[in-house]
Amino acid sequence: MAAHPANLAIAVAGEQLLPEAYSWADETVVAEDAANGFHLNLLKYVFKIKKVWAEHLKVFRQVINNESFDLIVGDETYEIAIALTENKLVLDTPFVMIYDFIGTESMTRNPLEKLGVYVNNRKWARSYKCSPSCLTNLFVGGLEDVQDKRFGFLLPNRRDWARARCEFVGYIIRFDPGDYTDKRKIRERLGYGEETLVVCSIGGTSIGKEMLELCGQAYSIMATKVPDLRVVLVCGPRLSPQSLSVPQGVDVRGYVPNLHEHFAASDLAIVQGGGTTTLELTALRKPFLYFPIEGQFGQEIHVTRQLERHRAGVKMVFSRTTPETLAEKAMATMGGRVNFDRIPTDGAHKASRIMCELLDGNREGKDV
Numbered sequence: 001m002a003a004h005p006a007n008l009a010i011a012v013a014g015e016q017l018l019p020e021a022y023s024w025a026d027e028t029v030v031a032e033d034a035a036n037g038f039h040l041n042l043l044k045y046v047f048k049i050k051k052v053w054a055e056h057l058k059v060f061r062q063v064i065n066n067e068s069f070d071l072i073v074g075d076e077t078y079e080i081a082i083a084l085t086e087n088k089l090v091l092d093t094p095f096v097m098i099y100d101f102i103g104t105e106s107m108t109r110n111p112l113e114k115l116g117v118y119v120n121n122r123k124w125a126r127s128y129k130c131s132p133s134c135l136t137n138l139f140v141g142g143l144e145d146v147q148d149k150r151f152g153f154l155l156p157n158r159r160d161w162a163r164a165r166c167e168f169v170g171y172i173i174r175f176d177p178g179d180y181t182d183k184r185k186i187r188e189r190l191g192y193g194e195e196t197l198v199v200c201s202i203g204g205t206s207i208g209k210e211m212l213e214l215c216g217q218a219y220s221i222m223a224t225k226v227p228d229l230r231v232v233l234v235c236g237p238r239l240s241p242q243s244l245s246v247p248q249g250v251d252v253r254g255y256v257p258n259l260h261e262h263f264a265a266s267d268l269a270i271v272q273g274g275g276t277t278t279l280e281l282t283a284l285r286k287p288f289l290y291f292p293i294e295g296q297f298g299q300e301i302h303v304t305r306q307l308e309r310h311r312a313g314v315k316m317v318f319s320r321t322t323p324e325t326l327a328e329k330a331m332a333t334m335g336g337r338v339n340f341d342r343i344p345t346d347g348a349h350k351a352s353r354i355m356c357e358l359l360d361g362n363r364e365g366k367d368v
Contacts, residue, residue: 001017001018001020001021001024001059001060001063002017002021002024003021003024003025003026003027003028004026004028004237004238005028005204005236005237005238005255006204007021008237008255012257018063018067020059020062020063020066023055023059024056024059025052025055025056026052027049027052028204028205028238030045030048030049030052031045031205031207032205032206032207032238033048034048035205035207035293037210038207038208038210038211038291038293038294038318038319039293039294039295039319040207040293040294040295040296041295042106042107042108042113042116042117042295042296042297043110043112043113043116046116046120053078053079054079056077056079056080057079057080057083057089060080060089061089064091064093069093070093070094070359071093071094071096071355071358071359072091072093072094072095072096073095073096073098073355074095074096074097074098075098076097076098076099076100077097080095080097081095081097081135082123084132084134084135085131085132085135087132090132091132091134092134093134094134094136094358094359094361095134095135095136096136096137096138096354096355096358097135097136097137097138098138098139098140098351099137099138099139099140099166100139100140100141100145100275100302101145101146101298101302102139102146102147102158102159102161102162102166103121103124103125103147103151103158104117104120104121104124104297105117105297105301106297107294107295107296107297107300108295117152118152118153121151121152121155122151122152122155124151125151125152125155125156125161126155131165136167136354136358137165137166137167138166138167138169138351138354139162139166139167139168139169140169140170140171140172140347141168141170141171141306142168142170143159143162143163143168144309145302145305145306145309146158146159146162147159147301147302147305167354169347169348169350169351169354170343170344170345170346170347170350171279171283171343171344171345171347172345172347172348172351173279173280173283173345173347173348174260174348175260175280176345177283177284177285177345180260180261180264180284183264183265186261186264186265187265189261190261190262190265192230192265194228195228195229195230196226196228196229196230196267196334196335197230197232197265197266197267197268198215198219198222198229198230198231198232198266198267198268198269198270198330198334199232199234199259199262199263199265199266199268199269199270200212200215200231200232200233200234200269200270200271201233201234201236201256201259201269201270201271201272201277202234202235202236202239202271202272203236203272203274203277204236204237204238205236205238205239206236206238206239207272207293208236208239208272208293209239209243209244210318211270211272211291211318212233212235212239212244212246213244213245213246214318214321214323214326215231215233215270215326216231216233216244216245216246216247216250217246217247217323217326218323218324218326218327218330219231219246219247219249219250219327220247220323221323221324221327222327222330222331223249225331226331230251231249231250231251232251232252232253232262233246233250233251233252233253234253234254234256234259234262235252235253235254235255236254236255237254237255239254240254241253241254259277260280260284263280263281263284263286263288264284264286266286267287267334267335268286268287268288268289268330268333268334268335269281269286269287269288269289270288270289270290270291270326270330271288271289271290271291272290272291272292272293272299273290273291273292273293273296273299273300273303273304273315274299274303275298275299275302275303275306278290278303278307278312278313279306279343281312281313282307282310282312282313282340282341282343283343283345285338285340285342286338287314287333287334287335287336287338288312288313288314288333289313289314289315289316289326289329289330289333290303290307290313290314290315290316291316291317291318291321292304292315294317294318294319309341310340310341310343311339311340311341312338312340312341314329314333316329
């Protein structure tokens, strides 16, 4: 079950979607509608996402009524986890909920936003007092990745909450970084030469068009000082390459499968501040600049805090960055030595062991 663009990755992997997946409302569209340029309006997003979550629950109930499962896994499916903890949904099948952050944050001084965040955190913190036996929480990362602060006034500490309710699996990287240490070999396979290569990428939404165009403008400045410079802009699955206004000489691409290979081949990456992309670059030990989407607390606070802890990447602020300052920072960073922490990358193996134990336990209780 997935909407675009996750369903694209599933199809490329040769997997099959349930028919009901085509009725699964698209949260990506909600995020894009709530964005203005490189800024996300949190209030607008929260208001619209509740309607999407209600539709998701309808479809989910339809699926579990029509099919029989031994295990259900939800990646940040808050609507299902909340329904379970509030007894609005009952399952006799183990349900695994995957998180990579705990608690929401207000990014403006708007009192309505602050109130909405507090109410959301209060529901989050208190609804788990009596977690259903079917629910297992997996946290992608370590305990130190959870902020050591309260959810809000008179609410519990987030780290204490996570310690009591989550299994920590470490980071999930879908490749072995050790396979990508020979940059020359990777470049030959991907069709690159010996040029100075900068790969710029946004995530799975169309948010980030302005960031890519900024990279294109910086290219014109950098190219006068780095004659062999090659800049590749990766638009991803939801932004048309034809929509970008960039100088001649910039290589613009759409969706690129296995983008981590192109990162491994690069001298510098410039990316949106998404958790998966920045962790992949950290694991590859590649110099990179990252732009958190402004107003998106996950990127501005949680991802940034995680990267700072690992001494990885250079944080940039889009609204305060000009083509000149980006070019200067990029040239100062590209090809440089890194002192990133070596992060654990076996999270998928740890998560799968936990899921297998749940499967075994569930099957023991059935007449199989």
